[in-house]
Amino acid sequence: MEKIFENKVAIVTGGSFGIGRASAIAFAQRGAKVVVADWMEDKETVDAIKKSGGEAMFVKCDVSKSADVTSLVDKTIEKYGRLDYALNNAGIEGVSANTIDCTEENWDKTIGVNLKGVWLCMKYEIPQMLKSGKGAIVNIASIAGLVGFPTLPAYVATKHGVVGLTKTAALEFAKQNIRVNAVCPGAIKTPMLDRFTGKKKEAEQQFANMEPIGRLGLPEEVAEAVMWLCSDASSFVTGDAMAVDGAWIAQ
Numbered sequence: 001m002e003k004i005f006e007n008k009v010a011i012v013t014g015g016s017f018g019i020g021r022a023s024a025i026a027f028a029q030r031g032a033k034v035v036v037a038d039w040m041e042d043k044e045t046v047d048a049i050k051k052s053g054g055e056a057m058f059v060k061c062d063v064s065k066s067a068d069v070t071s072l073v074d075k076t077i078e079k080y081g082r083l084d085y086a087l088n089n090a091g092i093e094g095v096s097a098n099t100i101d102c103t104e105e106n107w108d109k110t111i112g113v114n115l116k117g118v119w120l121c122m123k124y125e126i127p128q129m130l131k132s133g134k135g136a137i138v139n140i141a142s143i144a145g146l147v148g149f150p151t152l153p154a155y156v157a158t159k160h161g162v163v164g165l166t167k168t169a170a171l172e173f174a175k176q177n178i179r180v181n182a183v184c185p186g187a188i189k190t191p192m193l194d195r196f197t198g199k200k201k202e203a204e205q206q207f208a209n210m211e212p213i214g215r216l217g218l219p220e221e222v223a224e225a226v227m228w229l230c231s232d233a234s235s236f237v238t239g240d241a242m243a244v245d246g247a248w249i250a251q
């Protein structure tokens with residue numbers, strides 16, 4: 001694979017599983033040094049990258065805590081000296097319950113990780129990109145950032161919020177050569193989806209049936225969109241919320 005990210009450095013939050021892991025591996029395959037951040041100590045992604053000859057390090061980081069996020073960026077600069085790309089991907093689905101049954105605890109926790117987490121990451125990543133005069137950020141939103149989903153009020157609110165934050169940061173830093181986009185995945189086969197389906201084939205098929213394309217997406221297919229949005233191939237694209245969703249929201 002062409003090393004289009006040679007000598008570049010990428011942070012991936014929520015990099016231990018799912019879309020984050022696939023994207024961390026994709027960055028490394030293209031030559032980037034990858035900082036894999038997650039709130040649980042899990043070195044599998046880093047080990048997989050190193051085994052195939054890539055460079056990566058793990059940093060324990062809860063994205064909802066500013067001290068963790070500043071330390072993540074500090075450790076990145078300490079080890080690799082720069083930051084070129086960031087995939088702000090860490091997210092939780094929260095507890096399913098409709099708007100009147102959603103608890104304050106679920107609301108606060110979901111907002112803390114999915115929305116405050118993305119803001120905190122951009123707050124500390126962008127200054128480093130400004131230093132090198134260029135950068136690209138991708139925030140993982142969801143089709144739930146574009147349309148409503150009954151029984152997921154906090155999740156849907158955070159993902160719509162991520163789309164708004166993305167557009168705002170894109171406008172703020174467009175002239176400084178920092179592009180900020182969001183990716184809005186449809187139903188993707190990851191541990192998060194497994195929690196919705198309980199890994200039951202029937203439940204999985206129900207999600208696949210809701211996809212006009214007739215199947216679930218793969219984390220690697222989302223990672224491909226992230227790679228394109230970070231690469232110079234998308235140099236005129238910023239402030240976009242790109243659906244990678246098998247046409248779910250086209251319905």
Ligand code: NAP
Nearest residue numbers: 014016017018019039062063090091142187188190191192
């Ligand atoms: P996943 O398999 O659950 O992976 C998410 C990763 O983020 C996990 O490693 C998780 O750790 C980590 N994480 C959770 N909270 C964190 C925190 N506070 N700080 C740092 N890391 C944290 O989920 P995924 O499906 O890959 O989802 C990735 C992103 O895509 C999320 O933002 C999700 O909302 C979005 N998305 C997913 C789908 C889908 O169908 N899968 C669709 C649309 C959007 P633990 O596992 O240890 O908690």
